[in-house]
Amino acid sequence: MTTSHITNSHRESTGSHFLPGSAYAVLGLLSFGAELSGYELRQLALNSLRFFYWTPAQSQIYRELRRLSGLGYVTGREVRQDGRPDKVAYSITESGRTELTRWLEQAPVAPPAIRYDTALRLFFGHATTPDRLRALVAEHRAHLERMLTELHAVRAMLEGDPTLALPRIVADWGDHLYGNELAALDQVAAALTGLGPPSPSGRVTVPPGTVRPLPGQDQA
Structure with a gap:
């Protein structure tokens, strides 16, 4: 296997500007010390970051690598592989x-954010049936149980290595x-089992007068 070096342009970031969190996610994965291809970075993210932050597409990984390479924050080395595509x-x-x-020391901490497809559908559940809402919650639970099982497997792999104490803490979190x-x-x-019978149209109904403007909204 032979190698050749790739040179990168370098541009310093200044002031209080920070890159997107996904860029620091890639930098952080590389900070553990291993040389990784874009494919390997995505696999590592799927086995770690997806449980609490990011499930990247392969194109997102390469986009961040191009950004970081242009800034001089990462360097790439072309690796020729016998019988396999170069990387x-x-x-x-x-x-x-x-x-x-x-970024770790100076970037402001973002407020916690919850973005669940199931919660969004449940919020607007008056447009479907109670049975469908219960099915959505059951499916969400199945996804969550699978994620928890996979997280336990990752947590077991982190056991015993003192250099991985912080990833273990995040896994426990x-x-x-x-x-x-x-x-x-x-x-x-x-709570969904306590919903009344559906209306004749098969839809969840909202009693008159229960939908009011939120604070700060103009009254119609």
């Missing part, structure tokens, strides 16, 4: 480590979050 292995540069540390969400889903499912 580019990326590593973090010293300026990349400096930028990762700057995720374990607690998923467990609490399962309990919350039980409450949601119980």
Whole structure:
């Protein structure tokens, strides 16, 4: 196997500007020290970051690598492989480590965000039937149980390596979050069983007068 080097242009970021979180996710994965191809970075993200932050498409990984390469935060090395397509292995540069540390120490903490497709559908559930809403919650629970099982497998792989103490802490955090969400889903499912019979049209109805403008909204 032979190698050749790829040179990258370098441009410093200045002031209080920060890159998107996905860029720091890629920098962080490379900061563990291994040279990784774009494909390998995505596989690593799927086995770690997807449980709490990001499930990237392959195109997103390559877009971030191009951005980081242009800034001089990563460098790529072309690797020729016998009997397999050549690949580019990326590593973090010293300026990349400096930028990762700057983000860790100076970037403001974003407020927690929940973005669940099931919650959105449930919120507008008056446009469907109670049976469909209960099925949505059951499917959401099945996804969550599968994620929790997979997270337990990842957590087991992290055991025993003192250099992976922080990823283990995050995995434990995720374990607690998923467990609490399962309990919350039980409450949601119980509440849905208390819904009255559907209207003759088969739709969930909202009693008159219960939909009012939110604070700050103009009165019609």
